[in-house]
Amino acid sequence: MTPPPDHPGAGPAAVPPPGCPAHTAPRTGAHPDDRAATTRTDALADLFGPEHEADPTGFYERLRAEHGPVAPVRLAGDLPAWLLLGYRENLEVARTPSRFSRDSRHWGDWREGRVAPDSPLLPVVGWQPMCTFADGEEHERLRTALTQSMNRFDRRGIRRHVTRFTHQLVGEFAADGHADLVTGFAERLPMLVLTHLLGMPDEDGPRLVEASRDLIKGTETAISSNEYVTRTLENLVARKRAQPGEDLASWLLSHPSGLTGEEVVQHLRLVLLTGNETTTNLMANTLRTVLTDPRSRASLAGGHMTLPDAIEHVLWDEPPLAVIPGRWATGDTELAGRRIRAGDMLLLGLAAGNVDPAIRPDITAPMYGNRSHLAFSGGPHECPGQDIGRAITDTGIDALLLRLPDLRLAVPESELRWTASWVSRHLVSLPAEFTPRRGDWDTLETERGLLGPDFLDRIASAQDPLEPRAEVTGPEPAAPRPWWRSLWRALRPGPPRPPR
Numbered sequence: 457m458t459p460p461p462d463h464p465g466a467g468p469a470a471v472p473p474p475g476c477p478a479h480t481a482p483r484t485g486a487h488p489d490d491r492a493a494t495t496r497t498d499a500l501a502d503l504f505g506p507e508h509e510a511d512p513t514g515f516y517e518r519l520r521a522e523h524g525p526v527a528p529v530r531l532a533g534d535l536p537a538w539l540l541l542g543y544r545e546n547l548e549v550a551r552t553p554s555r556f557s558r559d560s561r562h563w564g565d566w567r568e569g570r571v572a573p574d575s576p577l578l579p580v581v582g583w584q585p586m587c588t589f590a591d592g593e594e595h596e597r598l599r600t601a602l603t604q605s606m607n608r609f610d611r612r613g614i615r616r617h618v619t620r621f622t623h624q625l626v627g628e629f630a631a632d633g634h635a636d637l638v639t640g641f642a643e644r645l646p647m648l649v650l651t652h653l654l655g656m657p658d659e660d661g662p663r664l665v666e667a668s669r670d671l672i673k674g675t676e677t678a679i680s681s682n683e684y685v686t687r688t689l690e691n692l693v694a695r696k697r698a699q700p701g702e703d704l705a706s707w708l709l710s711h712p713s714g715l716t717g718e719e720v721v722q723h724l725r726l727v728l729l730t731g732n733e734t735t736t737n738l739m740a741n742t743l744r745t746v747l748t749d750p751r752s753r754a755s756l757a758g759g760h761m762t763l764p765d766a767i768e769h770v771l772w773d774e775p776p777l778a779v780i781p782g783r784w785a786t787g788d789t790e791l792a793g794r795r796i797r798a799g800d801m802l803l804l805g806l807a808a809g810n811v812d813p814a815i816r817p818d819i820t821a822p823m824y825g826n827r828s829h830l831a832f833s834g835g836p837h838e839c840p841g842q843d844i845g846r847a848i849t850d851t852g853i854d855a856l857l858l859r860l861p862d863l864r865l866a867v868p869e870s871e872l873r874w875t876a877s878w879v880s881r882h883l884v885s886l887p888a889e890f891t892p893r894r895g896d897w898d899t900l901e902t903e904r905g906l907l908g909p910d911f912l913d914r915i916a917s918a919q920d921p922l923e924p925r926a927e928v929t930g931p932e933p934a935a936p937r938p939w940w941r942s943l944w945r946a947l948r949p950g951p952p953r954p955p956r
């Protein structure tokens with residue numbers, strides 16, 4: 457983290473600053489500003505550690521019951537913050553950068569020297585020269601470079617890469633008749649696609665997956681993992697400067713916004729980290745839903761619901777990023793009756809906001825196809841890569857189900873396990889089984905021959921998540937089954953052969 461220019465570099469302050477959430481009351485439901493705490497954050501609920509990790513949803517609901525839509529919490533290193541649990545409060549903060557800045561140099565605890573230099577929060581919230589930490593014109597300059605460069609990708613090309621990498625991964629386990637769809641598929645596909653889009657050699661993918669997951673978890677090794685990711689990207693940028701190609705690294709380097717080398721590295725890192733972890737989670741959660749929820753499986757098979765609709769439902773109930781750190785109050789202000797002081801950190805609680813009873817009184821009502829969830833946040837920083845994330849998830853799962861149509865869960869649902877960090881929850885494994893199929897491309901090539909040379913293109917474009925689509929505010933009517941799926945079923949050769 458680059459210290460703010462006026463960072464005093466002082467050690468931990470003896471007296472907590474007035475107004476930070478640390479001054480909150482014990483969990484009695486009283487207004488936190490009405491009482492003085494004896495220690496900084498003793499009375500606050502921990503947004504890390506066993507209680508939160510065992511059941512993040514229950515944790516949010518307990519906080520909502522005790523504090524309402526804006527709750528005081530404690531982060532690793534005894535650092536206080538406000539967690540936003542209300543849907544409207546999340547949007548208000550995300551959409552009002554004049555009051556709630558994305559620039560972490562406003563952070564009172566940092567400015568006053570209470571954040572340890574080796575704090576595991578720093579790789580995530582430490583200020584860096586990239587659009588995530590900028591507001592106003594500077595944000596516009598950096599974000600424009602990023603979005604315009606990302607828009608240069610041939611959209612059909614992205615889907616073709618997803619299809620190709622999906623078949624490459626499925627080929628590794630198709631003959632076994634069983635696979636772990638998290639470690640063998642969801643954790644690998646997004647990084648393969650993203651490293652390719654960035655311009656990296658494919659073999660860099662696996663180590664980067666490991667390092668980026670470690671970094672985002674905020675563990676003790678987060679800092680060294682962060683250094684590894686940054687070093688790999690610096691090498692990439694040096695190579696692309698000498699020899700540009702058709703990739704994000706080269707396009708950012710040549711963009712008229714004139715990004716510095718460090719800015720290019722940081723934005724590539726941003727795309728890699730945000731894009732990989734989120735898309736992995738979305739893919740794992742969608743696969744789990746498809747394999748365990750008879751309602752969604754039946755709706756998909758019967759053509760009453762499309763995969764993109766199922767994905768939106770998952771984005772409501774299990775947003776890939778549960779919490780976004782953060783926003784920082786630019787001055788003293790008020791939010792849902794809470795007094796927020798200048799420099800306080802606020803965390804967007806996307807998972808909690810999505811199930812806010814104020815907007816979802818019936819939590820069991822399906823949200824298929826409804827895009828007004830918080831999973832991609834809102835306001836000027838709303839995720840610019842959301843359609844790429846959706847395309848990887850949708851095209852990847854579609855191609856997987858096409859290749860292994862009788863895919864089913866291999867263990868009871870109750871045996872599935874998650875790991876949680878303060879920002880996200882991650883399915884550890886999703887054991888699945890299916891009729892063994894040949895791992896090579898023969899079967900697929902036969903189908904390709906039957907259906908014509910542009911078969912894969914048509915698979916990839918049958919449901920185009922990258923095309924603009926009208927926003928809906930309620931459950932969507934049943935969508936027709938993609939044409940190719942019934943055609944493919946009709947022409948499919950007989951029962952799959954066991955491997956030789």
Ligand code: HEM
Pocket residue numbers: 550587588589599602726727730731732734735738775776777780831832833834836837838839840841842844845846
């Ligand atoms: C489906 C998976 C994804 C989810 C759920 C997701 C979610 C998010 C969220 C919640 C934010 C934070 C916005 C804020 O601070 O308010 C964000 C920012 C961002 N995401 Fe995504 N994302 C996904 C995929 C991707 C992909 C695939 C890319 C790139 C190819 C990407 C690039 C970015 C960038 C560059 C930002 C920073 C934008 C800014 O600060 O202006 N994301 N994303």
